Amino acid sequence: MAEFDETFDWVVVGSGAGSMSSALLMKQAGKSVVILEKAEWVGGTTCKSGGVMWIPANRFMDPGEDSVEKGVEYLNAVVEDAPDAPGTSPERRRTYVVEARKMLDFIVDQGVALERGSNFWPDYYDEKPGGVKTSRTVTALPFDKKELGKEWAPKLRKGFLEVPVKLDDGMKLPFMKHSWAIKKIFLKTAVAVVAGKLTGKHWVTAGAALQGRMLKAVLDKKAAKIRVNSPVNEVIIEDGKAVGVVTVKNGKPWRIAANLGVLVNAGGFAQNQAMRDKYMPGTRAEWSNGIETDNGDMHVELERKGAALGQMDQFVGCQTTTAPGWEDDYVKPATQSTTGKPHAIQVDQSGVRYMNEGGSYEEFCENMVVRDRTVPAIPSWAIMDQQYMDNYAVAGKGTAKKNMAKWLESGWMRRGDSVEALAEAIKVPPTTLRNTLDRWNGFVRKGKDEDFHRGERAYDNWLGDPFFKDGPNACMGTIEKGPFYAIPVVPGDVGTYGGVVCDSQSRVLKADGTPIQGLYACGVSTASPMGKVYPGAGASVGPSMTFGWIAAKHAAGMGNQF
Template sequence: MAFDETVDWVVIGSGAGSMTSALVMRTAGKSVLILEKSAFIGGTTAKSGGVIWVPNNRFMKADGEQDSVEAGITYLDAACEDLPGSGHDKRLAYVNQAYRMIDFLVDSGVELERGSAFWPDYYDELPGGCKTSRTVVAKPFDKKELGKWAKRLRKGFLEVPVKLDDGMKLAYERLDPAVAKAKRRLILKTIWSRLTGKQFVTAGAALQGRMLKASLAAGVELRTATAVSELVAENGAVTGVVAGGRRIGARLGVLVNAGGFAQNQAMRDTHMPGTQASWSLANEGDMGELHTEMARVGGVLAQMDQMVGYQTTLSPGWERAYITPPAQSLTGKPHAILVDQSGVRYMNEGGSYELFCQTMIERNRTVPAVPSWAILDRTYVERYQVAQTFIDKAVPKGWVEAGYLHMADTIEQLATSIGTDPATLSATVDRWNGFVAQGRDEDFHRGERAYDTWLGDPYHGPVAALGAIERGPFYAVPVVPGDVSTYGGAVTDVYGRVTDATGTPILGLYATGVSSASVMGGVYPGAGSSIGPSMTFGYVAAKHAAGLDNQV
């Protein structure tokens, strides 16, 4: 059947990998059409921290640090599982191409920088692990530079003129007068920027704003509110799509970067029972339709039981929040632990958020652990926030009444309040306090990784992640296994091509991001381990389709 229109490269979804691929194609002189089903550009990436994990990147070198492809692949091979869509060759393609992708974007005018000088890999103790930082982020961006497209950029979580690294330090405003002063300056800077007609965003919105600006300047066509309903397959090859009632041909191929299925509860019940769409940070369009379409035309889905877990605490009003209250560092700070509903501690609370949630779900199969309880003492609430709120001087209205926050003068009374055996919880806290006194967590080794130190408190010593739970009153809040998105999708090869059941590439069909089975094999090795692969394999796929480079 004839197409209503034809372009060289059709991209489904407007995440960072989509626009990376589009820029490659435009550099090759090819026409590009990005189709986004929502009203906004940027996908879940725009709501996220926008961090890109890249070994051997140019910013590390600029800081005088040594890293290499060899160190990167050594680390990934040590940390990751071999699963469909993930193996040594695929991981090697990633570390070989990720730093080149960053170089390409910088050369294309996308302003990036190092995420932090200290943001360690999540398993930094493994061979090849990095104890400083392999992270890359976008510089803060004035979205007014987008003109009429500014209103179409999906809202971020940190829309102020501050670097992401500096923004994260604001949590320590009570511990460091310099941070408190910086916060006051930021408030004034934000007010001034708005008065002068600027609207700065940082984190994921800055990345997507800069990618959108570069894409528009390069001549990429983007259409919002245009859902793809069908992949057009002819004689075993994908030749186009049906979107908005129109048949659109793709001479060089179709790239699927349409997100995962985090908001599709039926698919979650099938592939990852016990998890909830309502706890996800993913955008409302994360429904998995293109997973189904890729399978219909012969693609194989894998790692569908995996998600990028991101623990959250459901404080009253969370249903109306743009971002569910994060709890990544809630129990990674001193003076806090996590226990299951029997009152037993069962993990290193300072580790990877993906592993944190995976461990919680696995624990729940034998002992009720969803939700689990964060146990805190008075010292904790005087120093750190709970659900992004200081509660030592005033507890938010409704927190106690709704059964969210539990307070008690003793650990035994707190246990009774949360329905846990008092003797068990008391013994758990006593055991923890004993570990703190000796400076070593003998059960789960919290505080022994550089990453545990990052999640801990730089103003606390001698071990940044360890602190006794001994000052009353004592507090408990529930923690559940939320997520950033799902982690499974179509199996792809080293060029980003979707493969069938025999391992043969389906001509004309590529996938990246969480529309594809993760190159990381069910593990999250460092901050930016989903955005990094999305952008890298978007870059690789476009080069392959355009015939620019067949070496990975």
């Protein structure tokens, strides 16, 4: 029998969104909770992300716009049940759709200010049965982290967008020159930034706003003790049951007992190159937006304790590029907004276009990795012309007018006065690249991408330019006006997507399919309940919050109360 230094009802490893939702539920049940975070900041990868939750039939949608059955139909249409996707099942998908909206209602009732992400943020496969072309997304309102007080405000992990603007509005700002309404958003944001500095506010939005609001709710309600710099090295199993953990306190091992159970929400293994080489060769840790502590230590520990791992070859891709300064960027420069715009496509190192440049970033990067097994495609090349340069920013690095000279000098961007000259600059066969562009331009003029159907989904067009009028849709434009340009694209990510296999109650399963009693997991510590697909914006954060909440309900015996 293990001896312990301290006892709580519920011990949580990691401080992501699912950790907070579980703590709030346990508080409702009258249970004691400790959250152990190995980093010096609270919030996990959720803080650095968009903080979006994908929740069908949620409270912010219009009556009749969606339903549980429609959400289940959509997931069943896009997610494949297969032996190599043990994290998903019809039961687990239905559980998510049914419980996610309940979790959302509970969180809002705890005082966490949320809203619909946008009235037009389509599902990534909106053409499938049950797909929604409006939006199932939920986001947090901007948050002043000073509300956390002097002790906790510095402990909230930095977000990627620390200004007082709603995430949805922030995504509109690149089109400011086309719309007075968007200009007003910019001016309103600028005024709020200045006012915030004058009044001592520190605004954050997106994932940091979500986690800031969740953290404040936990602190206000005294729902948990939260400890940073507290890595967990071991889950203690006795007689087949998780009974506690070994952490670190004051530099020494500290054993904490868990009366009801242990929840692992410790992130993935995005920064562990050895694990990436083993499970997803061809990807690199330096291309990832995963946080510095995302090293898979709990994947290793739980497997050592008998847990089954699944879907370990999966990652939430986020195509990126090695633009000048990328090594030091807090968030790596993304190219989804580049290749998804008119006047841009992507080719492999043979000069051939090989996929729809719109759509899901997860599928985009998976296509790159798969293509590279037969034709060199890492890096691939985003191809653009002067029409693109005259109208759009490049990979979040600004406009060509201001930056072209340094881009070309660095060698990151390549330019050619003709298609053939560009081909020589990027070392692809000139005839192949010319044929690829001629074929693309023909599709644009016909109004149909006969190879990969770009523009046929609402989401493809959402990624494009809503003000574009010179093509058949918002995302297809010719590439024919020289000079021509190229930048390299690699399969970056926002985190890994595989881990321990869990059941519909979030219990960690052994290889034989039986649960390890008292051991629960959520977030990207698990094999995703979405299998090998990313069905819509927020398909990581939504399940993390929901299955963390479900785990607490099960452990506390409150399953029938919500």
